[in-house]
Amino acid sequence: MERKEEVKIKLEKVRNFLRENDLYAVLIKKQPNFSWITAGGVNFVGMATEMGVTSVLITEKDQFVIANKIEARRMKDEEVEDMFEVLEYEWYEDKEMEIVRTIVGNGKVGCDVLLPDIQFVDDTFKKLRYELTEGEIERYLYLGEKLSRIVEEVLMYETKPGETEIEVAGKISAKLWKEGIEPTAFMIASDDRIRNYRHPISKNKKIEKVVMASVNARYKGLIATMTRMAHFGKIPETLKKQYKDNVEIECIMIAKTKIGEEMRVPVLSAIEEYEKRGYKDEWKLHHQGGSMGYYPRDIRVTPTTTEKIYRNQAFCWNPSITGTKSEDGFITTEKGPIMITKPVIFPTLKIEVEGITFIKPDMLEVL
Numbered sequence: 001m002e003r004k005e006e007v008k009i010k011l012e013k014v015r016n017f018l019r020e021n022d023l024y025a026v027l028i029k030k031q032p033n034f035s036w037i038t039a040g041g042v043n044f045v046g047m048a049t050e051m052g053v054t055s056v057l058i059t060e061k062d063q064f065v066i067a068n069k070i071e072a073r074r075m076k077d078e079e080v081e082d083m084f085e086v087l088e089y090e091w092y093e094d095k096e097m098e099i100v101r102t103i104v105g106n107g108k109v110g111c112d113v114l115l116p117d118i119q120f121v122d123d124t125f126k127k128l129r130y131e132l133t134e135g136e137i138e139r140y141l142y143l144g145e146k147l148s149r150i151v152e153e154v155l156m157y158e159t160k161p162g163e164t165e166i167e168v169a170g171k172i173s174a175k176l177w178k179e180g181i182e183p184t185a186f187m188i189a190s191d192d193r194i195r196n197y198r199h200p201i202s203k204n205k206k207i208e209k210v211v212m213a214s215v216n217a218r219y220k221g222l223i224a225t226m227t228r229m230a231h232f233g234k235i236p237e238t239l240k241k242q243y244k245d246n247v248e249i250e251c252i253m254i255a256k257t258k259i260g261e262e263m264r265v266p267v268l269s270a271i272e273e274y275e276k277r278g279y280k281d282e283w284k285l286h287h288q289g290g291s292m293g294y295y296p297r298d299i300r301v302t303p304t305t306t307e308k309i310y311r312n313q314a315f316c317w318n319p320s321i322t323g324t325k326s327e328d329g330f331i332t333t334e335k336g337p338i339m340i341t342k343p344v345i346f347p348t349l350k351i352e353v354e355g356i357t358f359i360k361p362d363m364l365e366v367l
Contacts, residue, residue, distance in 0.1 A: 001135035006039040007083050013128050014058050017121075024107025026121065027100060028056040032294030033112050035221020036129045040139065041079035042221065043071075047182065051113070056084065057100055064103070066096050129293050132312045136222060136293075137331060137338070140314065143181060143219035144329065144340035147226060150175040151213050152346045155230045155364060159211060165190055165202040168213065176217055184223060185216035185296065195323045198286035209233060212325060221294050225316050226341040227327035230364035243324045243363045247349055249273045250326040251360065253288070253317040254337050255353040257309060257330075263290065264305045270319055271303065282321050289317040292329060314340065328360070 014026060014037065028034055031052045034043040043052030054067040054075055065084045067075050072088040080086070089095040100109065110121035132140070154171045169186040176183045189200030190207040200212075214227040229243065252273055253266040267288050274283050290301035292314045299307060309315075309332055316329040329340035336356055343361040351358045 001133060001138065003039045003135065004083060006133050006135040007037070009133060010037050010039070010128070011058065011063060015060055017125065017128060018058070018060060018110075021110060021119075021121065021124070022108065023110045023119070023121075025057055025059040025100070025104045025109050026125065027109055027111040027115075027118065028058070030112045030122075032221060033125070033129070036294050038080050038083070039133075039135060040220030041075075043075075043079065045071075047184070055096060057103065059103065059107075062103075066099050126298065130291065130298065130310045130313050132293070132314060132331060137312065139220050140222050140224065140329075140331065140340050141338075143217065143222060143224050144226075144342070145344070146179045146181060146219075147176070147215065147217045147224050148341045149344045150179070151215055151226065151228050152344055152361075152364075155211065155213055155228055156345060156366075159207070159230065161207055161209070161232050163207055164204050165193075165207065165211075166204050168207070168211065169202040172213070172215060180219065182218040183215065184218050185214075185225075187212070187214035189214075198320060207232075210323075214325065214327065216296050222314075223292060223294065223296050224329050224340050225292065225296055225318070225327060226329065227318065227325045228346060228361055228364070229324065230366060232366045234367065235363060235365050239323065240363070242321055243326075244349060245277045245279070246319060246321050246324045247326045247360045247362075248351055248353075249277075249319045250317050250328070251351045251353045251356075251358045253319065254315075254330055254358070255356050257315055257317075257332055257337065259309055259311050259332055259334065261309050262306045263299060263301045263309055264303055266317060267301050267303055267305070270317070274319075274321075279321050283319070285322070286318075286320050288319055289327070290315065292316050316340075324363075326360070 031044050034052050043054040054071050057064045063084045065075050065086045068091040070091045076086050110119045112122040165188040169188045173183045186202045188202040190211045193200040194212050212229045216225045253270050256266040256269045291298040318327040330337040347362040349360045349362045
């Protein structure tokens, strides 16, 4: 799909949103929404913030990027080309809202952040992102293949006992940047830290026997999340069984993620499986995942989430049992799930659920 065609589809979605909500215009300020509406553009400078440094204003007939002089040329040359008109103001003058009012007059404006005298619309606007376009699916599959390969290569060929968690994170990060992919979160954890913490962010701790790599990475705004595990030496049978159980729970969740169903259905199925397999209440120790896209999780699904599953919506379930975790993203389609991340060079497990054959990563055994 051509980028201009994707932007055209999204602009029509936004203009329908304006009509349905009796708005003259919508002002988009958050990074994820900017990347969505521009089909992969970015409006950040620092990565550690949700807010962008430029904004998009869309009316019934026009679309603009509002930028100060520092950002305006980059917006024109690299981020939006000729798909949006760039309106520029001096960096030392706070003129964004003055420009907005010049365009909309007394018209009602919605925005994805809280602003004085502006209608906050993010709770409904964000749903426009949920059904992926053909172009977004293409970008997601590119991201998933690169991310899977890089994480697996580093664990298989470039990690050994005695290295630190942060050294491994650094190797993965360097390889992702070479592909134009931004690493956004690392949980490279080892040994007791895997068992003790469900969010074991990478530390300067030496790896001994077991390492888990949970990585979030972003490409043109879209974020994929995945987990792989490796064991140095023969894997104990009890750990091997637990890991397989963990993977099977994830596969059951993926199989239960069906268009039109409530999002809680896969989570409720997982809770039953945890108990059936002897891991009762493990699900209470960590969230089970949910829908994703321009956020690592658009919705963190609970047993009471009744939001419906969209066609071509991205999900990532991440069931965990103390000491193991299974996590690969996928896209719901009418023909079944399309995996975003999947094993590339890791050993595999073949699992059948409801007529779907899953090829999932096994725990790597390094002898």
